[in-house]
Amino acid sequence: MTNPGWYDQGLSHLWLPYTQMKTSPAPLAVARTKGSRITLADGRELVDGIGSWWTAVHGYNHPHIQLAIEEQTARMPHVMLGGLVHEQAARLAARLAAILPGGLTRVFFSDSGSVAVEVAMKMALQYWLNQGVRTRTKFLAFKGGYHGDTFATMAVCDPEEGMHALFRGILAEHPVIDLPRDDETIAAFDTFLESHADQLAAILVEPLVQGAGGMIFHDEKTLKRLRAAADKHGVLLIFDEIFTGFGRTGAMFACQAGEVAPDIMTLGKGLSGGALPLAGTAASQKVFDAFWSDDPQHALMHGPTFMGNALACAAANASLDLFERENRLLAANEIGKAMGRQLGRCLGLPGVKDVRVRGGVGVVELDRIEENAGTLCRRFVDMGVWIRPFRNVVYLTPALTISDDELQKLTGAIVSVLGG
Numbered sequence: 001m002t003n004p005g006w007y008d009q010g011l012s013h014l015w016l017p018y019t020q021m022k023t024s025p026a027p028l029a030v031a032r033t034k035g036s037r038i039t040l041a042d043g044r045e046l047v048d049g050i051g052s053w054w055t056a057v058h059g060y061n062h063p064h065i066q067l068a069i070e071e072q073t074a075r076m077p078h079v080m081l082g083g084l085v086h087e088q089a090a091r092l093a094a095r096l097a098a099i100l101p102g103g104l105t106r107v108f109f110s111d112s113g114s115v116a117v118e119v120a121m122k123m124a125l126q127y128w129l130n131q132g133v134r135t136r137t138k139f140l141a142f143k144g145g146y147h148g149d150t151f152a153t154m155a156v157c158d159p160e161e162g163m164h165a166l167f168r169g170i171l172a173e174h175p176v177i178d179l180p181r182d183d184e185t186i187a188a189f190d191t192f193l194e195s196h197a198d199q200l201a202a203i204l205v206e207p208l209v210q211g212a213g214g215m216i217f218h219d220e221k222t223l224k225r226l227r228a229a230a231d232k233h234g235v236l237l238i239f240d241e242i243f244t245g246f247g248r249t250g251a252m253f254a255c256q257a258g259e260v261a262p263d264i265m266t267l268g269k270g271l272s273g274g275a276l277p278l279a280g281t282a283a284s285q286k287v288f289d290a291f292w293s294d295d296p297q298h299a300l301m302h303g304p305t306f307m308g309n310a311l312a313c314a315a316a317n318a319s320l321d322l323f324e325r326e327n328r329l330l331a332a333n334e335i336g337k338a339m340g341r342q343l344g345r346c347l348g349l350p351g352v353k354d355v356r357v358r359g360g361v362g363v364v365e366l367d368r369i370e371e372n373a374g375t376l377c378r379r380f381v382d383m384g385v386w387i388r389p390f391r392n393v394v395y396l397t398p399a400l401t402i403s404d405d406e407l408q409k410l411t412g413a414i415v416s417v418l419g420g
Ligand SMILES: *Cc1c(COP(=O)(O)O)cnc(C)c1O
Pocket: 111, 112, 113, 114, 115, 117, 146, 147, 148, 149, 206, 211, 212, 240, 241, 242, 243, 244, 268, 269
């Protein structure tokens, strides 16, 4: 199979994500995408099981999103938000405020999830500084968590398991403890807060599903416990919904299943329906009020160059139209039921420790770290599916528009590859 000219000319100049460039299998050349399909340059077609890192919630190239981007391109692809404002960003902020839980009324846009988390952390720190409190400088985060690749966010990822163990000692030190989910971890969590809460700016968690840290689930009770503890100790609560937001867990936002609202929430990934880079940090009135002042020093000191990009906001507005018109949440839950039945066949296969499903997230956990994830990935490609196992999990986060046949092809490939 020959690769196109651009591939041979360009590959030796690209540096790819999380990739040992020397030993990893060469990346596959993609020609185009549509729905849940990726067409390779050599003509092979793959059913996509992961929606380009969980972003393509409506599938690729959705005509409604494409049209919105085209129309916005003709009018104005981008204008700075410093001193100017445009319809797409304003409409998107208002629409998000209307659907976000619990009075998250202000949205600060950025272009990547990591930056959205950085902004959330900065907001939380400055919330205290603006009130003259200089001692609340730490964030309480949880084992198994993932919040981004930049330096502030690496410091709140899982310190042992995460991909950032390398930088230990260079990163800021924040406490990272077990999520309170059984008697022992609840007691440890309570004890930690009793003695350290006065140093905390905020508690930071991915609600219900810790994604990139290993697709680890917890339940609504844990969220309620975090909210109660934050209230008791007067600490802010940040939910990172970059992975879980926009229907992925079967509710628009995962925390709605527990009827728990944070003080600050981060959004990304599915926000623009996967079409363009866009992220956001939403804050409650209480948080915003701490910045509302006659003192210019009390302003939030942040401003990504491309924040509120008009094309990306147009795509996000079109994505919200689709959530209003078509029942994606029902679809996520139906996909979850089907994945539960179909992936359930993996239970009992050698090396399989657990199978779990939450909305549009299906996980087969292995009893070991998969050293040959690249080889597994190639076997999936040979079966016509795009699935990328990492660490000890093989998972599916398909588009919420995937067909029954396509889903069966994905789950069938997992059962077959793990079965030997
Ligand atoms: C992906 C992810 C991020 C980082 O987003 P980027 O756009 O890759 O910077 C942060 N938090 C969570 C929960 C994520 O899944």
